[in-house]
Structure formats: structure tokens, C-alpha cells
Amino acid sequence: MSTIDQLLFPESADSFSEALKHLFDDHSQLFILCDENTFNACFPVLAPLHPLLTEAEILVIEPGEVSKCLEVAQQLFEQLIESNADRQSLLINLGGGVVTDLGGWLASNYKRGIPFLNIPTSLLAMVDAAIGGKTGIDLGHHKNMIGTFAFAKCTLIYPPFLSSLPQTEWMSGSAELVKHALLDERASYDALLEQLPLHWPIPPALIHHSCAFKASVVATDPNDNGPRKMLNLGHTFGHALESWHMEMGTPVAHGIAVAAGLFIELELALQNQAALGEEVAQIQHDLVTHYNFAQWKWPAIEKLMPYIINDKKNDSIGIRCVIWQAFGKFELGALQSEDALTKSYEAAMMHLNNLKM
Ligand code: GLY
DSSP: OOSSOOEEOOOSHHHHHHHHHHHTTTOSOEEEEEEHHHHHHTHHHHGGGOHHHHHSEEEEEOSSGGGSSHHHHHHHHHHHHHTTOOTTOEEEEEESHHHHHHHHHHHHHGGGOOOEEEEEOSHHIIIIITSSSEEEEEETTEEEEEEEEOOOSEEEOOGGGGGGOOHHHHHHHHHHHHHHHHHSOHHHHHHHHHHOSOOSSOOHHHHHHHHHHHHHHHHHOTTSSSGGGGGGTTHHHHHHHHHHHHHHTOOOOHHHHHHHHHHHHHHHHHHHOGGGHHHHHHHHHHHHHHHOGGGSOOOOHHHHHHHHHTOTTOBTTBEEEEEEEETTEEEEEEEEOHHHHHHHHHHHHHHHHHHHO
16 A cells, blocks of 8 residues: 555546546445435535446445444444455545544455545545544544554545535634644745635635645655654644543534644743744734634643643653744654643633733
């Protein structure tokens, strides 16, 4: 299997059809994994694009993180076995991050690996989850604990799937675009800012640029041992907030937690390099305006710290975090003390309180 992303950006239904013709060569059977939402909203768009799609076996899961588990995976493996899926079968993952994570994981394990296509249907999956070969399922509350690196035979990015995307999903996906722009260059950030808040129709170039950026980072480090770790910007606090909310029974979308993480971790950047002041203030202002953080209910830092300490990015030496330094410039895997993290969280909360006055 390849270790780089093959991305295609069909611009019309005709070019999508044409791409599928080549991708379906040499396969004995097609399987399509979708959730109930993408089965209803996206499969009817995909099905007319190739005659083989109407003969494909459809595997439908319940929407949401609840499906990224061993029990659902076992049922899907059993369905593949009952349908005599062999190693020449092709699994098509049609959905958001849950579908592409779960489907990639199934495909990379079934009979020691069968090829799969990713056809992401959410903004977050288009610019992040469906690119980079990370597949996985959760084990209880431990997200993506059982996973593989396995690259799709091809990832097809077709923005018209976004025409029915709910508002929360636009907000969630936007955060990963912001993150990529901060890691890329000022021009990418400015181009994105002009379009916020994102909604349908979205300029395809904005999505393509973000996808291409992520794929270029992954290509330098497919197994996530070095430079790819830059993509964890905003995720030290982002993951902690996401896990805390999940445990409280008030789940927030991944990207929205990451946006909050970016806001807080920019305070950490300031602590490390006060000279960043003006630029950080502008980005924080943009984030607060877009995500309305001043109206959020934030937990005390003591509630978040256990999640931060147990994050899988850390090692025996301590808590690891990506520190932003300027557009396209950052410090990877910087060690952070609990004290520095507490200070940045408190500074972020003070910043938000001042906005309320
Ligand atoms: N979402 C982070 C990565 O793919 O490495």
C-alpha cells in the first residue's frame, strides 16, 4: 500500500464519473460504508456516477462517534465475510471522519488489508480526517486507541457534498482550515479570513489549498514521527476539552474543541515569546468573533489537567505541545510544565472575561 495521499478534486459530476471508471478497474466487488445521514443525503449523489455503484453492497452505520467501536467493527467484518468479500474487493468510505476512520481501519485489517477509497462528505473529513492514512476506532473513552496507518487508494474531494452540511459542521471544519493556515503562510490565513464564516457554496480553491497543505506535511512524515506533529497545534487543550465535554455528556464537535485549543495555546505562544503580541491578538480576536468563546461555559483548569497529562502525544519526559511562533513557524513537541499550561489557560479566561465587560 502507498504511503502518500492520492488526492483528486473532481470539478463536476462528469469528471467524478471519469475518475471512478479508472478507480474501479481490477476489483471483484464494491462495498460502500456510509452512515444513515450520508446514505440519505450523499449516496443518491454518488450512485448515478457509475453503474457498478448501484450493484455495490451498502454497509450502513449509526451516525456519530458511537459507531467507532469494536462491536460495530465486528458486525461489519461479519457482513464482509458473509458477502464473500475477497482481497480484490474495494471498500468505499462515504462519510465524515467517523466513516473514513472506521472504514480505513476495517479495510486495513480485513484479510490483512484490502484497498479502500475515501469520499469525505464533511468539511472536517475533506481537509483532515480523510487525508494522511490515520485510521482507527475508539476503546471506551479512549479515542482512536486501536488504529493503523493505511492510505486510501485515492481520496476524492467533491465540495457539492457539503451543500447539506449543518452549521456546527461548518464551524468544526473551519478550525482545521484555520490551523493549516497558521502553519502555512499569512496569505492562506488572509484568504480564509475573507470567507469566514464558511457556508455553502464555498470556493473550492480554499478546500483544495488546505487539503494540499495537509498532504504535503504528511508526505514528509507519513508515520508521524517528526514534522507531521505540527498538525497537533491546538490539540493539547482541544483534545482535553473534547474529552471533558464527552465525559460530562455535553459533547462538542472535534473542530470546535480544536478552535478553543488554538485560542488557549496562542497564550502559551505569548508566554514563550512576548514579541508575538500584535499578531496573536489579531488571530485570537478572529477566533473569538467566529466561535463566540466569550459566551461558552469553560471548565476549571483542574478538570482539564488529567486529560492533558494522559494525552497520547506525551512521553515519559513530560507534556508535549506545539508552540506557534509565526505563520509557517512553530516549535514541535515543546515540553510544557503544568504551571505554564495553567497560566495560559488562566490568561485565556481573563481575556474572555474582559470581553464580557
Ligand atoms: N489530524 C492530525 C494528523 O493527521 O496527523
